[in-house]
Amino acid sequence: MRRMRKSLLAFVALILFMPSHVMMAATNESKGEGAKLGEISSKDEVVYANLSATGQRQEIYVVNILDVEQAGDVVDYGEYTNIKNLTNLSPIEQNDNEVQLEAIKGKFYYQGNMNEADLPWNISITYLLDGKEMTPQEIAGKEGHVQIQIATTANDEVDQIFFQNYLLQISVPLSEEIYSNITAPNGMLANAGKNKQVTFTVMPEKEEKLVIEADAKGFELEGIDISAVPSSMAIDAPDIDEMMGDMNSLTDAISKVDQGVGELESGVTALNDGVKSMRNGSSAYKDGVQKLASSSGDLVSASKQIEQALETISHSLKNNPEDISLGDLNKLPEGLGQISAGLKETSKGLVTLKENYAKSYDALNKAIESIPEYEISEEEIQELYRSNADQKVLNQLLETYKAARTAKGTYNAVKEAFIAVDTTLKQVSDVLLEMANSLDAMASGIASSLESTDIVKSFVQLQEGISQLSSNYQAFHSGLESYTGGVKKLSNSYGKLDSGMDELSNGTGELATGVNQLHEGTSELKNSTTNLPEEMRKEVDKMISEFDKSDFEPISFVSKENKHVHAVQFVFKTESIKSEEPETVEEMEKEVTGFWNRLLELFK
Structure with a gap:
């Protein structure tokens, strides 16, 4: 029994340590001389790599899987440091990068080490x-x-x-x-x-x-x-029709916003031009009113003198007719004519002022009326903010929209005052012209009386006319005082109105500049988003084309000479990081002797 065990152990040792070339020779002898060429229909490569814990390459080997359609001698290619048959014990020979082997029909596996190769x-x-x-x-x-x-x-x-x-x-x-x-x-x-x-x-x-x-x-x-x-899977294009519809709605909304801002710009420009014209007319009116107010004192003083003169003449004609000099009476029509001429000039100036004011007011009214009446709801504003449009441009748009609405509301509130100015100017002008005509009539009547041949009769008539003129002129003078007082108040009050006109003109100028910049921004936004839906579709197609590798045809990793490559894949694994205590001497001895003990156990 002991001899049998020794014989078996010797046989096992012989098998374990028999040179591989002896086995290969025996196999070659069994092949005979009638070997035929095999045929490979496809090949797979699985590239394994052991990496260090930091990722550095340590060992690379490739498991080649040949799909042999016809058994026999086949040739594969690869620059291996050594090779190993993983299917059977038939030999594999390597000559440079040429691997020769005898393969059975079906799957044939062999391993080739490439420790010096680089990974992709x-x-x-x-x-x-x-x-x-x-x-x-x-x-x-x-x-x-x-x-x-x-x-x-x-x-x-x-x-x-x-x-x-x-x-x-x-x-x-x-x-x-x-x-x-x-x-x-x-x-x-x-x-x-x-x-x-x-x-x-x-x-x-x-x-x-x-x-x-x-x-x-x-x-x-x-x-x-x-x-x-x-990454050979095909990627289907996503359904972006709904998104495209939203983008089209967005571009349409931006286009409408740009159109509305363009209309707003036109309206604000017209408003600014009208306010400028009104501002110039207001300045001219203010200057005229101030001159009229400043000359009101002289006018009242002259009128007072005329009134006193008429009273004196009337009193003298009634009580002391013998003291009246015809030369003094001859000067009276001339003085009345001068006063009449001054009143007519003032009336003419007011007519010119009224015409200029009417033009300015008409331009202002048209500009204000051209501001659109539409209202933008808070929901629409929030939708614009969610559209990813330029926030700065949107803020400018909303500020301009609010300013335009405020300007129109303010104008509507004071519109009656503007209309009243036109009516007042006409009334004042008509009163002054009526006064001038009355003075002309007086002067004409006095002159006619003085030219009469019947001095006594004319004198009586003159006495009555002067008395009546003196009496009427007192009322006229009171009216003139009230008028000049009103002119002074108008001059003082209109200064504030003119200052407001100046501020309004500056404000509409800034508004026009801001709306112009806003329109440039919305136009740029419109131009940059007009083709947004189509650009989005192109970007989606581009992204899909980048990741869709369904048309990829694999090539061999180990050699470009390999044909019919079906698949190549890579499997890497890093070293583990362990915190281990050093092995004891007993554990090391146990590990060394463990294999032989397990082998001997087989024969017990």
């Missing part, structure tokens, strides 16, 4: 504890606030087709016994047993810096899994 992505993993960067060895077992930063960038040394068409999926397992308060702004958290699984997706052609933060108690980390597969 540069992966860098950084660890921070309470804001301080640490190596994996330093952070292992530590406690505090942890930040794990994972940066992915394109490796320019490798064909960019993989970076441009593959998406990365990065999975980080975090034990809930160690980590709490886990956050990952760009990641998705899910439960995976006792772990929290943080998953990130990096789209094709994108370089990302991904961050995980958590509070750690005794920092440890299982290996991070990173896989890369083609």
Whole structure:
């Protein structure tokens, strides 16, 4: 029995340590000389890479999966440091980058190591504890606030087709016994047993810096899994018809706003022109009224003298007719004519002032009336704010709208006063003209009387006329005093009205400038949003085209000479970070002898 066991052990040892070329020779002899060429219909490559805890490449090997349609000798390509048959014990030979093998029909697997090859992505993993960067060895077992930063960038040394068409999926397992308060702004958290699984997706052609933060108690980390597969799924265009309708409504609303602001600008411009004209007319009117008021004293004084003269003449004619000199009487018509001429000139000036005022008021009235009556509701205002239009322009629009509404309301409130000025000017002008005509009639009557041949009769008539004129002139003089008093009050009051006109003119000027700038802004907004719906559709199509890789045709990662490549995918895993106590001598000895003990157990 003991001999049998020794024989079996020797046989096992022989099998374990038999040179591989002996096995290959035996297999080659069994092939015979009638070997035939095989045929591969497709090939898959799975690229495995072991990375350090910071993302540096350590080991790369590729599992090649050949779909053999016809059994026989086939050739594959790849620059491997060594190769291994994973399907059977048939030999695999390598000559430079040419791999020769005998494959059975169906799936054939073999492994090729490429430890010096570059991966399509540069992966860098950084660890921070309470804001301080640490190596994996330093952070292992530590406690505090942890930040794990994972940066992915394109490796320019490798064909960019993989970076441009593959998406990365990065999975980080975090034990809930160690980590709490886990956050990952760009990641998705899910439960995976006792772990929290943080998953990130990096789209094709994108370089990302991904961050995980958590509070750690005794920092440890299982290996991070990173896989890369083609983003070959087709992306259907989203239904944006409703959104397009909303955008069309928005552009239509902006166009109407611009049109309304254009009409407002025209109205405000007309208003400003009318107010300017009215301002100029008001200044002329103020100057005329002030001159009239300043000359009122002289006019009243002259009238008083005429009144006293008429009283004296009347008294003298009645009581002392012998003292009357005809030469003095001859001067009276001339004096009355001069007064009449002055009153007529004043009346003429008031007529001119009335005409200018009427033109100014007409321009102002048309400008104010041209301001639209429409009202913008609070709901419509809020809808405009939600439309993402320029907030500054909207604020200017609303301020102008309110100012225009205020100007129109103020004008409507004082409109009757403006109308009354026109009527008053006409009445004053008519009274002055009537007074002048009366004085002309008096002067004409006196002159006619003086030319009469019947001196006695004429004298009697003159005496009666002068008496009546003196009596009437007293009433005229009282009316003149009241008129000049009114003119002084009008002059004093109109100064305030003219100052208001000046402020109104300045205000409408600023309003016109502001509305002009506002119209420029709304026109620019209209022009920039006219094609907004179509631009939005183009952007959606562009975004879809960027991520739709459904037409991607895979190529071999290991060699461009490989044909019929069906799929290539990448699987990476980083080293774990463990906080472990050193092994004891007994544990090390137990590990060394464990294999032989298990082998011997088979024969007991």
